[in-house]
């Protein structure tokens with residue numbers, strides 16, 4: 001199996017970590033059994049940036065542990081607030097993976113557009129739902145566009161941060177579970193700016209994040225607290241925290257944190 005540290009950081013960076021006394025600690029995380037780097041001196045986790053190759057490897061190695069085989073409960077509970085009675089709206093799903101929610105929203109006759117690095121995840125999505133599709137090359141950077149034949153779903157296989165050059169649609173809604181939280185910490189501003197560049201004035205954005213003590217665990221998913229959400233989005237949206245649930249489970253206990261909350265924001 002590919003060593004994610006070597007793949008993205010190169011052997012020199014890996015040696016650097018070893019030289020400053022860091023140890024790789026294998027953990028079964030939401031990130032799919034990733035190796036986290038712990039600093040031996042102060043035992044604080046080091047944040048690691050993920051490359052497209054590492055994300056794609058998770059789909060290939062079947063370690064995409066975040067994927068839910070059923071509709072995400074937050075979407076089921078709060079989709080009406082995002083849709084707000086509108087019919088046939090255009091919904092953006094950044095970092096979509098093969099989220100079942102895309103099919104659920106399209107079945108309500110909305111137009112769904114996902115963006116995802118992994119071609120395997122996209123092909124799996126269409127296969128899982130027995131949807132036929134067409135595939136075309138995007139003009140630059142080797143991306144592809146997958147379009148379902150009988151339902152309004154399009155998935156761009158490309159880097160989300162590059163997607164504005166292909167996507168002319170401006171969206172009425174954003175469904176974001178596992179998007180902002182999966183973005184590298186250094187990309188949070190770029191992520192928010194990309195979302196904002198793709199939306200209409202009256203867009204309603206349903207965002208799910210995790211809150212936990214990130215001095216004990218580095219993610220992903222990233223710890224995204226209220227301050228971060230407001231810093232990223234207050235200039236564009238009014239922001240409401242609409243739900244918060246205890247999200248601790250057996251797997252997350254291994255993060256070494258006392259509590260994990262799943263927090264839901266509605267922005268409009």
Ligand SMILES: C[S@@+](CC[C@H](N)C(=O)[O-])C[C@H]1O[C@@H](n2cnc3c(N)ncnc32)[C@H](O)[C@@H]1O
Nearest residue numbers: 055066095096097099116117159160177178182
């Ligand atoms: C944690 S998963 C969440 C998937 C989905 N939203 C869900 O809830 O099931 C994050 C996904 O984003 C994809 N991804 C990460 N960075 C990306 C980027 N810059 N552009 C496009 N996709 C990206 C990964 O390949 C992965 O499938």
